[in-house]
Structure formats: C-alpha cells, structure tokens
Amino acid sequence: MVKRNVELAEEILRLKRQRNAIILAHNYQRGEVQDLADFIGDSLELSQIASKTGAEVIVFCGVHFMAETASILCPDKKVLLPDVDAGCPMANMITAESLMAKKKEFPDATVVCYINSSADVKAESDICCTSANAVAVIESLDTDKVLFVPDQYLGHYISTKIDKEMILWPGFCPTHIKIQAEDIVNRKAEHPGAKVIVHPECRPDVIALADEALSTGGMCRFAGRTDAKTIIVGTEVGIIYRLSKENPDKKFIAASPKAVCPNMKKITPEKVLWALQDLAPEVRVREEIRVRARRAVDKMLEVGEVDQEIASVS
Numbered sequence: 001m002v003k004r005n006v007e008l009a010e011e012i013l014r015l016k017r018q019r020n021a022i023i024l025a026h027n028y029q030r031g032e033v034q035d036l037a038d039f040i041g042d043s044l045e046l047s048q049i050a051s052k053t054g055a056e057v058i059v060f061c062g063v064h065f066m067a068e069t070a071s072i073l074c075p076d077k078k079v080l081l082p083d084v085d086a087g088c089p090m091a092n093m094i095t096a097e098s099l100m101a102k103k104k105e106f107p108d109a110t111v112v113c114y115i116n117s118s119a120d121v122k123a124e125s126d127i128c129c130t131s132a133n134a135v136a137v138i139e140s141l142d143t144d145k146v147l148f149v150p151d152q153y154l155g156h157y158i159s160t161k162i163d164k165e166m167i168l169w170p171g172f173c174p175t176h177i178k179i180q181a182e183d184i185v186n187r188k189a190e191h192p193g194a195k196v197i198v199h200p201e202c203r204p205d206v207i208a209l210a211d212e213a214l215s216t217g218g219m220c221r222f223a224g225r226t227d228a229k230t231i232i233v234g235t236e237v238g239i240i241y242r243l244s245k246e247n248p249d250k251k252f253i254a255a256s257p258k259a260v261c262p263n264m265k266k267i268t269p270e271k272v273l274w275a276l277q278d279l280a281p282e283v284r285v286r287e288e289i290r291v292r293a294r295r296a297v298d299k300m301l302e303v304g305e306v307d308q309e310i311a312s313v314s
C-alpha cells in the first residue's frame with residue numbers, strides 16, 4: 001500500500017511537470033491530497049495563486065464553485081476538477097433566476113455574494129466576499145441595505161459586526177450546521193483551558209461559545225500565534241491535518257467528528273492522477289458569465305483585506 005502511494009505520487013509529479021500543471025488543495029481536502037498539492041489554502045487564495053503562476057493547467061482539489069472561481073480569474077488556463085460531481089450544497093441553494101426574483105423585491109439593496117456561490121450567481125451580484133473579508137467588504141459599501149447570499153449564518157455573523165440592514169438568503173452549509181452548541185460545551189469540559197475557534201458558517205449559538213470566529217486562513221494564523229496548547233476547531237475536519245502538521249507541538253480537537261464535507265472528500269489521489277492523464281474533467285465558465293462574475297470578484301479585491309494565509313508546500 002505504501003509502495004503504491006509512493007508510485008502514485010511519483011507518477012502525479014511526473015505528469016504535473018509534463019503538463020506544466022499546478023495542484024491546488026483546499027484546507028478541507030483529505031490529508032493525502034493536501035500532501036500532493038503545491039499550495040493549500042482557501043478558494044480565493046488558491047485562485048489568486050493560480051492567476052499568478054505560469055502553469056497552463058490547474059488541478060483544483062476542492063468543489064465546483066472553487067474551480068469556477070479559478071476559471072473566472074484565469075480564463076487562459078485549463079482548470080480541472082478531479083471529480084466533477086464534487087459540488088457544494090450551499091452554493092446550490094441559490095440560482096441566478098431565484099436571485100433575480102429576489103432583487104426585484106429589494107431593488108434598493110446591494111447584492112453581496114459569498115464566494116461560495118456559482119459563477120451565474122456571482123454574475124448577478126454587485127460584489128463578492130469571503131469569510132475573511134466579509135465585514136470589510138460590506139462596511140466599504142456606500143449603502144445601508146444589503147441582500148446577502150447564500151449563507152444565512154455568515155450573513156447573521158456579519159450583521160452583528162456592522163450597522164446596516166441585512167436581508168439574508170436562507171442558505172446554509174450542511175456540514176457546519178452539524179456542529180452543535182452542545183458539542184462545544186462538551187469539548188470544553190473535556191479540555192479545560194483549550195481555546196475554541198469556529199468558522200462563521202456555524203450557527204450563532206456555536207459562534208457565541210467560541211473565543212474567535214475565523215476563516216480557515218485565519219484559523220491557520222491563529223494556531224501559529226496562540227499560546228494555547230489545545231485548540232478546539234469548529235469547522236470541516238480536514239483542516240485538522242494542516243493545523244497539526246504546521247503546529248506539531250499543539251493539539252487540535254475537532255468540535256464535532258460529524259463535520260465532514262462529503263463533497264470535499266470526493267477528491268482522491270487516484271482522481272488527481274486521472275485528471276492529469278486525461279486533462280479532464282475541465283471546468284470552464286462561459287465568457288459572458290465570466291466577465292460579469294469577474295466584475296464582482298474584482299470589486300472585492302479592490303477593497304483588500306483578503307485573507308492571505310497560504311501554505312506553500314512545494
């Protein structure tokens with residue numbers, strides 16, 4: 001088995017060079033996929049890396065909207081998603097058509113879409129945000145009324161930090177809502193003195209029990225700087241692999257072992273190999289949509305404060 005893994009990794013490396021490819025992995029990917037990656041980070045960080053590399057092929061180990069975002073930013077590159085069925089249920093909770101209907105109800109609201117959304121939805125939005133820069137993005141807007149899509153929990157969290165009217169789309173991440181307040185209470189009782197960090201996609205009662213609500217990049221930075229030796233982590237469990245690898249002297253406890261995103265776990269080393277062999281499945285955003293979606297992403301980038309926590313492992 002070990003020999004097979006080594007052979008697989010060697011073949012992936014050989015093909016990566018041959019194809020002039022780069023492998024990007026989201027923080028929630030399986031450990032064995034993270035180990036194959038040139039860069040690990042969140043979707044936007046990885047797309048930004050992708051847009052700056054000379055690689056002709058991007059193997060995006062994440063979910064569909066992330067590969068789309070890479071395609072939006074890098075139209076001249078071939079973006080591969082090793083399992084084309086790796087979708088995001090939260091991103092699928094809104095369509096461009098349903099957003100257009102909602103915009104008619106609130107014509108004076110500025111539409112802010114979380115990066116966890118399809119290219120079609122981004123194209124219908126005024127500006128994008130990530131969990132790292134959402135507060136800064138919305139504060140920067142010259143408007144008092146925001147239609148925020150699709151994550152109601154991130155939207156609610158932002159609304160506690162700013163003084164604007166927020167209309168929230170009722171979407172949610174099915175993985176993060178599996179983390180319950182009682183999980184945090186129980187983990188704290190089991191690990192007295194531990195710090196608790198949670199993702200703002202969690203429910204408000206979970207966030208209320210945490211020391212910090214952070215993006216995944218923010219969690220990586222926090223882990224490096226905190227004096228705490230034990231950290232309870234309220235997000236998808238895949239990040240524990242990276243946190244533990246980068247901070248071997250600290251202990252990371254998943255707030256709930258149920259917080260597993262089955263879509264993130266669809267990517268395997270074998271599928272990465274096949275993607276490089278076949279140069280498929282490719283994700284490409286139609287030009288008409290790409291140009292409009294790019295506008296929303298670019299506006300966000302103009303605001304700055306994008307989380308820059310990227311782990312280079314190459």
Ligand code: SF4
Pocket residue numbers: 028063087088089090091116173174175176236261262263264
């Ligand atoms: S963890 Fe949640 S938001 Fe992220 S890809 Fe999975 S379902 Fe979507």
